[in-house]
Amino acid sequence: MKILIVGNGGREHALAWKIAQSPRVDTVYVAPGNAGTAIDAINVPIEVTETAKLIKFAKEQAIDITVVGPEVPLVAGLVDAMQDEGLKVFGPSKAAAELEGSKVFCKNLLHMADIPTAGYRTFRDAEDASRYIKDRYSEPNDPVHVVVKADGLAAGKGVIVCSTRTEALEAIDRIAHQREFGEAGKELIIEEKLIGQEASVLAITDGETIMTLPAAQDHKPAYDGDAGPNTGGMGAYCPTPIVDEAMMEKIEADVLVPIVHAMKRARRPFKGVLYAGLMLTSAGPKVLEFNVRFGDPECQPLLMRLKTDLVDVIEATIEGRLGELEPLEWDERPSICVVMASEGYPGDYETGRVITGLDRAAELPDVKVFHAGTAMKDGQVVNAGGRVLGVTAIGNSISGAKLQAYKAVKEIRWQGAWCRKDISDKALEQ
Known part of the structure; x- marks a missing residue:
C-alpha cells in the first residue's frame, strides 16, 4: 500500500512512523512534512491547503489511503474534495469538522444534546x-x-x-x-471557568462504532506549574491515572456516545478521530472542547504504546466496519512526550537555528524524537516553528518514562531551546 499523510507537525511525524511499521505498507509520503518525516517517510512539497495539488499527487501516485493530520484542511473540506474524486481518505467531512472549526457550533450542540459542559454566552x-x-x-x-x-x-x-x-x-x-x-x-464565547484536572480522551469512530483510546493528559500552559499563556500543548503522557475504568465508562456514556448520535441527528455523521478535551470537576467530567483529529502532542505518547496495526484501524473506519475489529492492543508501559520549543513561543520567535544532539538522543533506548517545527538548511536540521520537537519515551513507570524523556532532552541543543520540566508530575502526585 501507498499512504499519504497531510501535515507537517509532530502528530504527522508520529503517524508516519507508526504507519510505516505496518507490513501492509510499502511507501509513506508526507505533505509537506519536516526534517523528521524525511527520515521515516518521503516528503512531498505540497502545503496542507493546496487541495488540487494533493488530489493530483494522490491520483498520480495511486495512493491507497490519505490520512489528514491537522485541523485546518479538515475544516476547509479536504476530505470531501478527495472523496468526490474517488479517493479513500481518513478524517471527518467539512460539515463534521465544524465541531472543532466553530466553538459556538460545538457549545450549542453540546447544549442541545445535554452533554455536560460549562455555562456560556456567545457574542458577535x-x-x-x-x-x-x-x-x-x-x-x-x-x-x-x-x-x-x-x-x-x-x-x-x-x-x-x-x-x-x-x-x-x-x-x-x-x-x-x-x-x-x-x-x-x-464571534467569541465567554464561559464559566471549570475547576479540576484536564484530561484528553480520544476515540476513533466510523459513525456507528466508537473505539476509545487510553486517556492522556496534555499540558497547555507554557510554563511549569501550569503558569503562563496557553500554547498548542507543551507535553503529554499516557495513560493518566485520573481517568480510571469507572471514569472512562462515564465519559463514554455521557460524552462520546451522545456526541456521535448528536452529529448523526444534525446530518453531519462523524468518521475519524474524535478528541474530547475534558475537565474532571467535582460534579463529573465536563467538555472543554472537541477536536476532530489526533491531538498534538497526545498523538505521540499514544502511538508509542499502540501495538495494533494502525492501518487496519484506519481502513476499517473509512469502510464503516470498525465493529469487526478486535480490541486494540497496547503496550502496558506508560509513555511521555516533552515538547521542546523556540525561544519566545507562544509569542514571536526566530527560526533557522541549528539543532544538535538529535543523533545522541535517538540512541537512547525506548526514545523517539518526533519532529514538529523543523526543516533542513544546508544539510543541517534547524528550527522552523514554535513547537520544534516532541521528545517521547516509554518506561516501566511514569517516573521511568519521564526520566528517559528528559535524558533525551538534555542531549538536544539549539539557541533559545526550552521546555517545561514538569511534564507528567500530575500523575506522580495522584
Missing part, C-alpha cells in the same frame, strides 16, 4: 461582550472566573483564562477588536 461584537462583563463585575480588580474563547481555529491559543475584570476585558479586546487571532475572532 466586542461592545456587547464587554458590557456583559461590566454588568456582572463592577470593579476593575473584581475576581472573575471566566474563560474567553475565539470561535474559530487559533492553533490552540485562542483561549484566555481570566482572573479579574480587567483581564476579561483585555481578552475580549484582543480577540474581537484587535483581531489577534484573525477571522477566528469574528
